[in-house]
Ligand SMILES: NC(=O)C1=CN([C@@H]2O[C@H](COP(=O)(O)OP(=O)(O)OC[C@H]3O[C@@H](n4cnc5c(N)ncnc54)[C@H](O)[C@@H]3O)[C@@H](O)[C@H]2O)C=CC1
């Protein structure tokens with residue numbers, strides 16, 4: 001039997017076990033095998049990580065010039081790129097996602113997130129106002145952006161490195177220090193990033209990692225720790241609510257990127273080749289485990305049957321398999337538990353009267369992947385808008401196809417949800433695209449595309465899909481404290 005790998009905490013520039021000796025298993029979703037154990041942080045480790053982060057703020061890191069800090073942030077990006085293969089192996093083992101996906105999206109974005117925020121900080125300007133005073137002398141008001149302090153970064157498992165660095169990049173570029181709590185499902189890349197921080201010369205205590213779960217474990221200890229000045233989180237809406245409550249004590253700011261039940265709207269005038277190709281990606285990429293993914297597809301009635309037939313044909317060409325299997329396009333779900341959740345919706349869809357266009361069950365896998373957490377990509381028709389399958393976030397490789405007749409009707413139906421993260425529109429009518437996009441209650445609307453990301457743009461959700469926006473200068477609202485200075489002449 002091969003020895004299990006061990007993921008330690010990274011605190012004050014060094015790898016440490018838990019004082020309690022408590023560990024938990026880390027499972028490779030493609031095989032279902034435990035391939036590592038991670039140490040579970042108790043209050044002792046969380047305290048140590050928060051104090052290290054505080055000391056780093058009060059040490060050399062806190063007095064670095066912006067230029068020197070930015071150089072370090074860029075060195076982190078360079079070092080991720082230099083260790084591309086190590087990050088890639090770590091990410092595909094932890095998540096089971098196809099190597100092609102992780103090598104094109106996850107790992108390059110890990111480096112890009114540091115580079116882009118380094119550029120943002122290098123070029124930001126402040127604001128100033130000349131202010132009249134009763135004595136005629138006047139005054140000048142100017143504002144300064146200062147680091148917020150110690151930031152708690154709570155991450156999910158679907159894009160572990162990408163989503164963690166999306167928060168750590170701006171946090172460090174703005175001069176903060178961080179304590180990261182990666183998902184218990186995917187501890188590998190956050191741990192590896194500790195080595196990168198040391199190699200890049202980032203002072204100890206600036207980047208810390210504690211492993212563990214949410215309630216009653218590292219996540220709760222960290223978010224309720226009084227030494228934390230702000231909390232940024234990506235994950236489920238209910239967890240966002242718990243974190244917001246924890247942040248209420250001490251009135252700490254939060255930045256939350258939460259769930260979605262995202263619509264795609266396909267108008268009859270759309271280029272159907274592009275709409276089918278885009279919808280294939282938006283529903284099935286990362287095995288549907290994308291907060292921006294499409295789960296409701298509204299198709300204008302004249303093209304409904306053709307669109308459904310083409311999407312079905314596309315799905316039936318998807319190749320399921322482990323991360324390194326040749327030509328693989330669909331990996332496993334993250335865990336046996338998550339597969340149970342998604343399968344419960346497959347069952348519910350049948351009970352709610354769906355017609356299963358394709359999929360609906362578990363594939364028969366063989367070889368190393370026999371016990372992996374694979375599931376069939378699935379399309380349904382015939383569901384009502386108020387069925388639970390059409391209302392609730394599933395987070396799997398599945399969608400409901402829903403016909404519509406009128407523009408106003410489809411806007412109302414697309415907006416008839418508790419969530420408001422993302423939408424995609426498929427149309428060749430530019431006026432319609434602008435008109436419809438602005439009426440959708442979402443944080444991000446793509447027209448004739450999906451997941452086309454420019455990291456300078458505001459990213460986040462409306463309604464129950466989040467609080468705040470991150471991306472480019474928008475991240476400064478959370479990662480800095482703005483101070484206004486008024487000087488009387
Ligand atoms: N980006 C997104 O929108 C994501 C949505 N999900 C959805 O959430 C469901 C549950 O997946 P989970 O991984 O359990 O998501 P989750 O939202 O519960 O967990 C995400 C992170 O939050 C931590 N956490 C959980 N409860 C916490 C608490 N009370 N205080 C502090 N930290 C806490 C977890 O340990 C993990 O690091 C999935 O089935 C999926 O539907 C999951 C991952 C990402």
Ligand SMILES: O=C(O)/C=C/C=C(\O)C(=O)O
Nearest residue numbers: 158166289290291292453
């Ligand atoms: O591009 C990004 O910054 C984010 C992508 C994906 C998510 O946020 C998610 O699936 O949670």
